[in-house]
Amino acid sequence: MDSRMMGDDLHSVLVTAQQIDERLTELAAAIDADYAGREILLVGVLKGAVMVMADLSRKLASDVRMDWMAVSSYGSGTKSSGVVRIVKDLDTDLTGRDVLIVEDIVDSGLTLSWLVANLRSRGPASVEIAALMRKPSEAKVHVDVKYCGFDIPGEFVIGYGLDYAERYRTLPFVGTLAPHVYA
Numbered sequence: 001m002d003s004r005m006m007g008d009d010l011h012s013v014l015v016t017a018q019q020i021d022e023r024l025t026e027l028a029a030a031i032d033a034d035y036a037g038r039e040i041l042l043v044g045v046l047k048g049a050v051m052v053m054a055d056l057s058r059k060l061a062s063d064v065r066m067d068w069m070a071v072s073s074y075g076s077g078t079k080s081s082g083v084v085r086i087v088k089d090l091d092t093d094l095t096g097r098d099v100l101i102v103e104d105i106v107d108s109g110l111t112l113s114w115l116v117a118n119l120r121s122r123g124p125a126s127v128e129i130a131a132l133m134r135k136p137s138e139a140k141v142h143v144d145v146k147y148c149g150f151d152i153p154g155e156f157v158i159g160y161g162l163d164y165a166e167r168y169r170t171l172p173f174v175g176t177l178a179p180h181v182y183a
Ligand code: IMP
Pocket: 045, 048, 073, 074, 080, 103, 104, 105, 106, 107, 108, 109, 110, 111, 112, 155, 156, 157, 158, 162, 163, 164
């Protein structure tokens, strides 16, 4: 899918494909430097983190393994419910592992703060977070995002893994939708 297929549903492009690519290259270099000589377990949060996981992981020189979790805190609307439920758990035992959670976006922070506490309780050596985007104005709880791609305004965004009612995930950029889409 590209912007031409969106017609007037697309309101604006917030982060271009090139900006994402360049920023992920920088984050990968920082991660490689910090984890030198250690094996990283990348934990992707389905479904939104699929694109950032695919692109970030391939830029890493480090020895990585990958696992996935699905949690639910959103319906098809645009506001966090604050209620987190594990839909799919990890296959990996976290004991002694260096875990790096890979997320698409930190909005209220409720999902990630719950997830970090949950993963820390499983005996890993470390748990850190890499997130493509963060909305500082929407934070309800503090979440320590060690590797953050972009701080963005508190608007609902779509593309590069992020959806509205399961649409627009395959856009190569991050953008906002025209108001009529929500009507
Ligand atoms: P939080 O718990 O409010 O931080 O929200 C976390 C999850 O909500 C993210 O991992 C996304 O899946 C989803 N989300 C938050 N903001 C947006 C957005 O602007 N567009 C699409 N999904 C979002």
